[in-house]
Amino acid sequence: MARFLAWRLAQSLVVLALMSAVIYGLIGLMPGDPIDLALSADPRLTPEDIARLRALYGLDEPWFQRYLAWLGQAMQGEFGYSRLFAAPVLSALAEPLGRTLLLMGGSFLVALLVGLPAGIIAGARPQSRLDYIINFICFAGVAMPAFWLALLLILLFAVTLQWFPASAVALEPGLGPQLYHLALPVLTLGLLQTGGITRYMRAAMREALAADHIRTARAKGLGEFSVIWGHAFRNALIPVVSILALDVGGLFSGALIVEMMFGYPGMGKLLFDAVMGNDYNLALVALLFGTGVTLAANLAADSAYAAIDPRVTFGGLEDA
Amino acid sequence: MSPTARAWQRFRRHRFGLAGLMVLVLMTAACLSAGWLAAAMGQDAEAVDLFGQFGTPSAAHPLGQDELGRDVMLRLLQGGQVSLSVALAAALGAATIGTAIGLAAGYLGGWLDALLMRLVDSVIALPLLPLLIVLAAIDPAKLGLGQLAEDQGFGLARIVIIVALVGWTTPARLVRGATLAARAQGYVLAARALGAAPIMIALRHILPNVSGPLIVATTLAMGQVILFESALSFLGLGIQPPTPSWGNMLTGAQELIWQAPMLAVYPGLAIFLTVIAVNFLGDALQDALAPRASERVPL
Numbered sequence A: 001m002a003r004f005l006a007w008r009l010a011q012s013l014v015v016l017a018l019m020s021a022v023i024y025g026l027i028g029l030m031p032g033d034p035i036d037l038a039l040s041a042d043p044r045l046t047p048e049d050i051a052r053l054r055a056l057y058g059l060d061e062p063w064f065q066r067y068l069a070w071l072g073q074a075m076q077g078e079f080g081y082s083r084l085f086a087a088p089v090l091s092a093l094a095e096p097l098g099r100t101l102l103l104m105g106g107s108f109l110v111a112l113l114v115g116l117p118a119g120i121i122a123g124a125r126p127q128s129r130l131d132y133i134i135n136f137i138c139f140a141g142v143a144m145p146a147f148w149l150a151l152l153l154i155l156l157f158a159v160t161l162q163w164f165p166a167s168a169v170a171l172e173p174g175l176g177p178q179l180y181h182l183a184l185p186v187l188t189l190g191l192l193q194t195g196g197i198t199r200y201m202r203a204a205m206r207e208a209l210a211a212d213h214i215r216t217a218r219a220k221g222l223g224e225f226s227v228i229w230g231h232a233f234r235n236a237l238i239p240v241v242s243i244l245a246l247d248v249g250g251l252f253s254g255a256l257i258v259e260m261m262f263g264y265p266g267m268g269k270l271l272f273d274a275v276m277g278n279d280y281n282l283a284l285v286a287l288l289f290g291t292g293v294t295l296a297a298n299l300a301a302d303s304a305y306a307a308i309d310p311r312v313t314f315g316g317l318e319d320a
Numbered sequence B: 001m002s003p004t005a006r007a008w009q010r011f012r013r014h015r016f017g018l019a020g021l022m023v024l025v026l027m028t029a030a031c032l033s034a035g036w037l038a039a040a041m042g043q044d045a046e047a048v049d050l051f052g053q054f055g056t057p058s059a060a061h062p063l064g065q066d067e068l069g070r071d072v073m074l075r076l077l078q079g080g081q082v083s084l085s086v087a088l089a090a091a092l093g094a095a096t097i098g099t100a101i102g103l104a105a106g107y108l109g110g111w112l113d114a115l116l117m118r119l120v121d122s123v124i125a126l127p128l129l130p131l132l133i134v135l136a137a138i139d140p141a142k143l144g145l146g147q148l149a150e151d152q153g154f155g156l157a158r159i160v161i162i163v164a165l166v167g168w169t170t171p172a173r174l175v176r177g178a179t180l181a182a183r184a185q186g187y188v189l190a191a192r193a194l195g196a197a198p199i200m201i202a203l204r205h206i207l208p209n210v211s212g213p214l215i216v217a218t219t220l221a222m223g224q225v226i227l228f229e230s231a232l233s234f235l236g237l238g239i240q241p242p243t244p245s246w247g248n249m250l251t252g253a254q255e256l257i258w259q260a261p262m263l264a265v266y267p268g269l270a271i272f273l274t275v276i277a278v279n280f281l282g283d284a285l286q287d288a289l290a291p292r293a294s295e296r297v298p299l
Helices: A001-028 A034-041 A047-057 A061-075 A089-124 A129-142 A146-160 A175-209 A212-219 A224-246 A248-262 A267-277 A280-308 B005-013 B015-032 B034-041 B072-108 B109-125 B129-137 B154-167 B169-183 B186-193 B199-235 B268-291
Strands: none
Touching: A001 A280, A001 B109, A034 A047, A034 A280, A034 B005, A047 B169, A061 A212, A061 B154, A089 A129, A089 A175, A089 A224, A089 A267, A129 A175, A129 B268, A146 A175, A146 A224, A146 A248, A146 B199, A146 B268, A175 A224, A175 A248, A212 A224, A224 A248, A224 A280, A248 A267, A248 A280, A248 B109, A267 A280, A267 B129, A280 B109, A280 B129, A280 B199, B005 B109, B005 B268, B015 B034, B015 B072, B015 B129, B015 B268, B034 B072, B072 B109, B072 B169, B072 B268, B109 B169, B129 B199, B154 B169, B154 B199, B169 B199, B186 B199, B199 B268
16 A cells, blocks of 8 residues: 555656756747846846846756756745746745635535536436436536536526626625625636536446446345435445546646636636736746646545545556 | 448437537538628728728628628638637647557557546646637747747637647547457457557557547547637637637727627627537537447437
8 A cells, every 4th residue: 555655746847857848948939038028127248248148047947957957946935936927936826826726626526516416317217208308408518618608607696696706806895795706707617517527427327327236226126215225325325436636637728717807816717917027936836736736636646546445456567 | 221321310400400400510611601792791800990880780781780890700710710620620630649649548548548638637637728818828939949930820820729629538438438449359359360560550550440430539529619719809819800709809899898789699699509519510410420338329
């Protein structure tokens, strides 16, 4: 077990290191560089000044050398300053990260509350009318563009019914108004996740219900309710947990769209603004942070899966 | 009965797959006829008519007019031409990358297989939209493509490449699986015994035999690719106005939602219908061309 965890941890770190190099390279390919920004702020800079500044900050060095220098600083917890926030990158990230986690957590809860029961019902009665309807809705959910779902929900709940506000930020202080304003964003992101969760749960439920111990439970006269909830559901949950963690990347992408649509200042909107506003340091760390959180979620799910299910092998690459 | 006839028979049982195919054919035909339709109606999709701002549906404008008084229906059809061709090109690009990787992993096996499949797992787990945003913000001049960037078609080619770069994982997985199965067949052993080079075996003997899963993978990739392209265009990073696309037609819709709610509905509905039709088609093709042992979702 310990060997398996160490192996997966090492793998995740390698992926993260590779991604940091790739992302660093990509950010370097964005238009302009810090000296161009300095030049636009002070047009009196001469070409000699610019060359001197580039040499001073090492911007004339090749890409990989600059990456290594950045990595050395990053290892010491030094990620530089954000241009847009005029603050160290990490302190600019803290609040948006908290907001995004709140949004993602809330919508994940919505998705679980709707998706798990729907998947269980569909899985317990395969090929029934209800199963068809639930499957059709899932197909529709997977094909739904995130921004369009947000537009439709705004149209229905904010414009027509006027039940909820279309902006995610409450002007009044206090928890109540804040949660009220978060209702539509959380609903949007939650519904986006529901289709996937339902389909996983349905498949896992079908498999769990086909097992021998279920037949035994039915044979000894147990009611359908306790067969499904007491025996099958708990076994079906194991594979679902590990698949759900793979969706964290998708949840992040969805959160970005939802934050843009509802003007919610979280990580996704921050990343978008950083890319658009040439805030290289912030864009780099925000993207790397998103990747790191996703990898950590996968690692946690793998470990949980291995801990719960003794059949998982703890081998090397063969376990793929 | 020939394999094709048998596949068609399996496909036909899929009511939703057939419906998806019909929706796609109708949608493509309608989009392709945009130019002809505009001429027949004596209108121009680009023509601005500020007196007709937010015009309600009428005989001249069946779906009304947008914030610049342009005909919404003609713009939808023209946007469809752009969105569908970009999606098709990107799906084919993604399928090509995925096939190369899937064939290499499945046929050569060993540590290369393990490495490539880890790569696939990692890419699937990444937050793809943030990555796409950074990719879309890249300055072509820094890649030494400054000259090319002046070209008209560059914007379209660029979005095709970016989306293909993240869409290849599904094809890679499906092709690898099919390659593993094909590799164990007698004809591959025979070809190897005759001394055929691995690359020849992979391209001449295995590739034709994994075409079923490949078609399925390309179809499924197309649905994913349409969603990515529309999201990027919606955010203003994909297809640039004045070229209409279903994604960028929705860019301003949120601000106008009080005056013209229907402008927020039509382009999204077009994306939604296309993606759901593509997914149903992919599901039916999966059954027809690459029947799985496991029980499928009933639709």
